[in-house]
Amino acid sequence: MDLCDYAAYHLVGMIRRKQVSAVEVVESALQRIADIDGTSGHLDGSNAEEPGKIHSFITITPEYARQQAQKVDRAIAAGENPGLLAGVPFTVKDIYCVKDTLSTAGSRILANFVSPYTATPVARIEAQGGVLLGKVNLDEFTFGSSNESSAFKPTPRNPWNTEHVPGGSSGGSASAVAAGEGCFSIGTDTAGSIRQPAAFCGVVGVKPTYGRVSRYGLIAFGSSLDCPGPLSRNVYDAALVLQIMSGRDPNDSTAANLPVPDYLSELEKPIRGLRIGLSPDYFKITYFDAQSGDIHQEDVPEVMKQAVYKAAGRLAEMGADIVEDVPMPHTHYGIPAYFVISRVEAASNLHRFDGVKYGYRTNQVVRDLHELYRKSRAEGFGPQPKLRILMGMYVSAAQYSEQYYLRALRIRTLIRQDFEAIFDPFGKYRLHALLTPTTPTTAFRMGDIYGDSVLMQYADQLTVPANHAGIPGISFPAGFDPQGLPIGVQLLGNDFSESILLRIAYTYEMVTEGDEWRKRIPPILAY
Numbered sequence: 001m002d003l004c005d006y007a008a009y010h011l012v013g014m015i016r017r018k019q020v021s022a023v024e025v026v027e028s029a030l031q032r033i034a035d036i037d038g039t040s041g042h043l044d045g046s047n048a049e050e051p052g053k054i055h056s057f058i059t060i061t062p063e064y065a066r067q068q069a070q071k072v073d074r075a076i077a078a079g080e081n082p083g084l085l086a087g088v089p090f091t092v093k094d095i096y097c098v099k100d101t102l103s104t105a106g107s108r109i110l111a112n113f114v115s116p117y118t119a120t121p122v123a124r125i126e127a128q129g130g131v132l133l134g135k136v137n138l139d140e141f142t143f144g145s146s147n148e149s150s151a152f153k154p155t156p157r158n159p160w161n162t163e164h165v166p167g168g169s170s171g172g173s174a175s176a177v178a179a180g181e182g183c184f185s186i187g188t189d190t191a192g193s194i195r196q197p198a199a200f201c202g203v204v205g206v207k208p209t210y211g212r213v214s215r216y217g218l219i220a221f222g223s224s225l226d227c228p229g230p231l232s233r234n235v236y237d238a239a240l241v242l243q244i245m246s247g248r249d250p251n252d253s254t255a256a257n258l259p260v261p262d263y264l265s266e267l268e269k270p271i272r273g274l275r276i277g278l279s280p281d282y283f284k285i286t287y288f289d290a291q292s293g294d295i296h297q298e299d300v301p302e303v304m305k306q307a308v309y310k311a312a313g314r315l316a317e318m319g320a321d322i323v324e325d326v327p328m329p330h331t332h333y334g335i336p337a338y339f340v341i342s343r344v345e346a347a348s349n350l351h352r353f354d355g356v357k358y359g360y361r362t363n364q365v366v367r368d369l370h371e372l373y374r375k376s377r378a379e380g381f382g383p384q385p386k387l388r389i390l391m392g393m394y395v396s397a398a399q400y401s402e403q404y405y406l407r408a409l410r411i412r413t414l415i416r417q418d419f420e421a422i423f424d425p426f427g428k429y430r431l432h433a434l435l436t437p438t439t440p441t442t443a444f445r446m447g448d449i450y451g452d453s454v455l456m457q458y459a460d461q462l463t464v465p466a467n468h469a470g471i472p473g474i475s476f477p478a479g480f481d482p483q484g485l486p487i488g489v490q491l492l493g494n495d496f497s498e499s500i501l502l503r504i505a506y507t508y509e510m511v512t513e514g515d516e517w518r519k520r521i522p523p524i525l526a527y
Helices: 008-016 022-036 062-077 120-127 171-178 195-201 235-245 263-267 302-317 331-350 369-380 383-396 405-423 453-460 464-469 498-511
Strands: 057-060 089-093 131-136 184-189 204-207 227-232 275-277 284-288 295-299 321-323 433-437 473-480 486-492
Touching (some): 008 062, 008 235, 022 057, 131 171, 171 195, 184 204, 184 235, 195 486, 227 235, 235 263, 235 473, 235 498, 284 331, 302 486, 331 383, 331 453, 331 464, 433 498, 473 498
Parallel strands (some): 089 131, 089 184
Antiparallel strands (some): 204 473, 433 486, 473 486
16 A cells, blocks of 8 residues: 555654655655646646546646655654644645645636635645645536536546546545545535535545634635535544634634534544434435426435445444434425525626736737626636526526525525424434435436536535535445445534534444445556
8 A cells, every 4th residue: 555545644643653754655645646647637638638547636736745745854853743734645626725826716717826825724734734735626616516617627537437527516626535646635515515526436525514614715606605624535534634624713704713622532432322314305306307397306326325224224233323204395495596596606706807806817909997807707717607697697686586596595594494403402303413315326427417507406406405504514435336436425413513423424434444345446546
């Protein structure tokens, strides 16, 4: 096993004990990137795809990584504290600003933007000795569920089958982690954009409670929905990274001013007596057929349903109480409400990109400022940002806001009330967590859904309710489908209950540690 395949917490111990150096670990990760990543995403890279490569990155920062690793090694040699993540290599979704690096959001309009500062979550990780390998690819401005909408081509592939998507929008993060290109990655979750690609790529992904992690330095999509969080190969590493990322930030007024629990000390507590619910509303998908105009409802595939029940069975063996038939009646309204709310917020946030202050500016001759805006945006934005601007402005217009936007906000409230009812400690169900499939299916093939904005959005139907409600969620691996693609299941919990969700997921990870499916590695690593 290469050094880059070790868990973060193992590497920290090895580096602190001087069994290996931080530089050796970084060189192992950089070699892995050289072996399997292929051409990094770039604006003119539509024909640069290489068979069998995963193309996770937009920007690789090898010299910066080596400098960071050397700093960690010097601190250890001097007897100083190198930090909780001493020498651990990681990647960052290119939706975060990182000082002196390109911060593109996967869009042509920011292709030349070099950030003058570093986002709080990233800065906190670096302050604890984390070593940044580079910025990974994403759907443009995080608009997508497959990672195919990035302006930087070639787009990432799934390490378990490179003909399939890694999920989105944090697809580059998930594919990099699954393939050992860094021990963890920092992504964002607006409708499931951490949890869905984590499920598709067979890794752990955490969406914390809204406000648990600062959004300062995150290029916004939907400001009331966006949540920074980690993706890792195991639950312990996820808890470690979340511990470091979380907490109050004077630069972000939406960051919660609450103490952060010691997630690591909570992990090994028993789950006996915890009440974990199963809801029939999370075993079916309700979607709109644009051709017929009808509303359809289908059960999720049996393999997805059985993964949840098998996970529930293993947790029951460890003493958890499984509560079935938990009603979540407004779950299927999550996507329609998200279509409206997210588009309104996206349209508002995208107005800052005008070709004047920073980013892409048209080279055409323009008559006035209005034409500069129009041409810069027309050339700089891809199809997905343009669609969101148009829809956001339409549904928020005065004559339509009651019909669409205000109604969507009321639906969001109803979804929130569903969760409040099941987590109420004095209510009928008194749940500590809800266990569900993370996604309706395993990873779909490249190109199968891309271009159909409605159908692609329904890949997030089981994850988006948590974003509406602002509650935490964690997706973790639970086996494979018959095609050898990973299956993810998720736990959803009450506000700021990350420690409980991490504890349950960790217990499942430990109880299944010897299972045969845990021994599988992505085929791309059999080089």
